Amino acid sequence: MTLFARLKADAAPQWADYTCHDFVGQLASGSLPLESFRHYLVQDYLFLIQFARAYALGVYKSQSVADMRQSLEGVKAILDVELDLHLELCGTWGMDRSAIETAPEDTPTMAYTRFVLDAGMAGDLLDLQAALAPCVIGYAEIGARLAGEGKDDDSNPYQRWIREYAGEAYQGLAKDFIAWMDATADQVMTEQRYPRVLSLFEKACRLESDFWQMGLNAKS
Template identity: 85%
Template sequence: MTLFDRLKADAAPQWADYTRHDFVDQLGRGSLPMACFRHYLVQDYLFLIQFARAYALGVYKSHSVADMRLSLEGVKAILDVELDLHLELCGNWGMNRSAIEDAPEDTPTMAYTRFVLDAGMSGDLLDLQAALAPCVIGYAEIGARLVAEGLDRDDNPYRRWIREYGGDTYQELAADFTRWLDNTASQVLTEKRYPRVLSLFEKACRLESDFWQMGLNAKN
C-alpha cells in the first residue's frame, strides 16, 4: 500500500466529498452552468500560480538533487501546460491573460493556496507533498473516472478539461507524484508523525471541496 492509498483510506469521507462533488458530477454530465465553470477556471488559474510557488518551495526543501528535479518538473508542468490549458479555455470567452491574472482572488482560493504554502514553509518536504497530493492525484482520479465513464464525449462542453486530466500525460504526472511521495515517506515518516501528515491531507481535501463549491455558487 502506498502512502497515498493509506491517506485516501483514512480520509475516505473527505476524499469522497472532494472527488464526487456535485460540481464534478455536473461537469461530467455537461450540465454545469457555464458561469460556474468560467469562475472556477479563472480562480484555478490564480490558484495554479501559487501552486507553482509551492512546487518551487519544494526545490528549497529538497535534500537531494533528484528531489529538486522532481519539484522543478512540477513547476514546469504548471507554467508550461496547465496554465496554457486555462488560457485556451478562457480564450473561448474572449478573456485574455491580463484579464485573468488581474481578477481578484476569491476567499476559497486564498484559503487553499495559503494553506499549501504555509504547510511547506512551516514543515518539510513531506508536509508540503501531503498538502499538494489531493490536488495533484485527485484531478487524475477524477479525470480517469470521467473518461472511463465515457463522459468526455464530443457533445460535452467540458470534454477538453476531462481529456486533459484523464489523458496519459497527466496520469503519468500523478503516478510520478505518488512515487515521489512514497520515496520521501520512506526516509522521514514515522507512525508518531503520521497523524500530522493525515491532518494536512484531510484539510487539503476539504479545501478542494470548498473550491468546487465556490464554482457552483457562481451561477450568475
C-alpha cells in the same frame, strides 16, 4: 500500500466529498452552468500560480538533487501546460491573459493556496507533499473516472478539461507524484508523525471541496 493509498483510505469521507462533489457531477454530465465553470477556471488559474510557488518551495525543501528535479518538473508542468490549458479554455469566452491574471482571488482560493504554502514553509518536503497530493492526484482520478464512464464525448462542453486530466501525460505526472511521496516517506515517516501528515491531507481535501463549491455558487 503506498502512503497515498493509506491517506486516501483514512480520509475516505473527505476524499469522497472532494472527488464526487456535485460540481464534478455536473461537469461530467455537461450540465454545469458556464458561468460556474468560467469562475472556477479563472480562480484555478490564480490558484496554479501559487501552486507553482509551492513546487518551487519544494526545490528549497529538497534534500537531494533528485528531489529538486522532481519539484522543478512540477513547476514546469504548471507553467508550461496547465496554465496554457486555462488560457485556452477562457479564450473561448473572450477572456484574455490580462483579464484573468488581474482578476481578484476569491476567498476559497486564498484559503487553499495559503494553506499549501504555509504547510510547506512550516514543515518539510513530506508536509508539502501531503498538502499538494489531493490536487495533483485527485484531478487524475477524477479525469480517469469521467473518461472511463464515457463522459468524454463531443457533446460535453467540458470535454477538453476531462481529456486533459484523463490523458497519459497528466496520469503519468500523478503516478510519479505518488512514487515521489513514497520515496520521501521512506526517509522521514514515522508512525508518530503519521497523524500530522493525515491532518494536512484531510484539510487539503476539504479545501478542494470548498473550491468546487465556490464554482457552483458563482452561477447565482
